[in-house]
Amino acid sequence: MPSFNEITPQLAGLAIELPSWAFGNSGTRFKVFPQPGVPRDPFEKVSDAAQVHDLTGLAPSVALHIPWDRVDSFAELGEHARQLGVALGTINSNTFQDENYKLGSLCHHDAAVRQQAIDHHFECIDIMHETGSRDLKIWLADGSNYPGQADMRSRQDWLAESLRTIYARIGAEQRLVLEYKFFEPAFYHMDVPDWGTAYAQVAALGDRAVVCLDTGHHAPGTNIEFIVAQLLRLGKLGSFDFNSRFYADDDLIVGSADPFQLFRIMVEVIRGGGLGEDSDVAFMLDQCHNIEPKIPGQIRSVLNVQEMTARALMVDRQALESAQAAGDVLQAHAILMDAFQTDVRSDLADWRTSVGLPADPMAAFAGSDYMDKIIEERKGGQQAGWDS
Numbered sequence: 001m002p003s004f005n006e007i008t009p010q011l012a013g014l015a016i017e018l019p020s021w022a023f024g025n026s027g028t029r030f031k032v033f034p035q036p037g038v039p040r041d042p043f044e045k046v047s048d049a050a051q052v053h054d055l056t057g058l059a060p061s062v063a064l065h066i067p068w069d070r071v072d073s074f075a076e077l078g079e080h081a082r083q084l085g086v087a088l089g090t091i092n093s094n095t096f097q098d099e100n101y102k103l104g105s106l107c108h109h110d111a112a113v114r115q116q117a118i119d120h121h122f123e124c125i126d127i128m129h130e131t132g133s134r135d136l137k138i139w140l141a142d143g144s145n146y147p148g149q150a151d152m153r154s155r156q157d158w159l160a161e162s163l164r165t166i167y168a169r170i171g172a173e174q175r176l177v178l179e180y181k182f183f184e185p186a187f188y189h190m191d192v193p194d195w196g197t198a199y200a201q202v203a204a205l206g207d208r209a210v211v212c213l214d215t216g217h218h219a220p221g222t223n224i225e226f227i228v229a230q231l232l233r234l235g236k237l238g239s240f241d242f243n244s245r246f247y248a249d250d251d252l253i254v255g256s257a258d259p260f261q262l263f264r265i266m267v268e269v270i271r272g273g274g275l276g277e278d279s280d281v282a283f284m285l286d287q288c289h290n291i292e293p294k295i296p297g298q299i300r301s302v303l304n305v306q307e308m309t310a311r312a313l314m315v316d317r318q319a320l321e322s323a324q325a326a327g328d329v330l331q332a333h334a335i336l337m338d339a340f341q342t343d344v345r346s347d348l349a350d351w352r353t354s355v356g357l358p359a360d361p362m363a364a365f366a367g368s369d370y371m372d373k374i375i376e377e378r379k380g381g382q383q384a385g386w387d388s
Helices: 004-011 042-056 076-082 099-103 111-132 152-167 197-202 224-234 259-273 294-313 317-325 329-340 346-354 361-366 370-377
Strands: 016-019 061-065 087-092 135-138 173-178 209-214 237-242 282-285
Touching: 004 294, 016 087, 016 294, 042 061, 042 294, 042 361, 042 370, 076 087, 076 099, 076 111, 076 135, 087 111, 087 282, 099 111, 099 224, 111 135, 111 152, 111 294, 135 152, 135 237, 152 173, 152 197, 152 209, 173 197, 173 237, 173 329, 197 224, 209 224, 209 317, 224 259, 259 294, 282 294, 294 329, 294 346, 294 361
Parallel strands: 016 061, 016 282, 061 087, 087 135, 135 173, 173 209, 209 237, 237 282
Antiparallel strands: none
């Protein structure tokens, strides 16, 4: 296997965008659970995200969600981010919280509702020009609950037409990123339920339209790393939303439910050229921590991705290819498992120290006064969250 020192140049290029909404209050469909010190506005969200980057060196940008993160001046928000050492990143649209979207948005049978959703994406693109963001990420809650409720074929046509209109508006250096989800909130069918549907829609748009793979948006038993390999092979893997799940889209800390799956995913990312200076693949967390503390939850998440990326980089690729070519099933599997079972935690701690970061970012945050400070400073006002 490669030594840890041999993989650090590539590992140093890992960057994971944080979601602004991860720092607000969230919960289940039954209850949103408030926490002390939760941000009240996007400026405070960015401040908390910057803490994660300061301690890990892994999270240099913050994704925004519109309208949750609307501000009077995005230039001012961007300058606030720059002063804290981070940048504003992906702009995420929201077409699932307006009354008119009860039966869909970009796929709605009413052209007026579709236009409302298109206009919202035009607003997001305008914001992207202000923030310098590259990616417009679209996730749709569109679908139906009962057979016969909606014409599924027409809805695909309306979706294609809506996406074409939005795609025509994005800038030459910008991308449209379409996310899929196989169920929820619709029960009978989702209009973008899987990677094949997302691929078919973006392939019809052009080179600047790509697919977002959320690691929680799959049925149990789905081989997610195969999807990663296929989308990289097709040149259409635009971004990841990292989380973890036991049953469905649980938004758990990435790598917590199945660290081996995260390792396997990163093996295919590396194999397909998705990690490195020449890669356009964006890595992002998409997690809402309902009962976990917000900032430590994000620190733990990016560290999990870093650890599994390091293990994936330690696969002896030459030996693996030789075993595969020889048809040596057990040896090929053993080579992969050797890398997965390599404990890189002490090496990562030493490496962090060598580049001026805390050896243990979780302990460093716990030992700081940041939480006490924001709990005191953020008394009063309306906390950000699902119910605000």
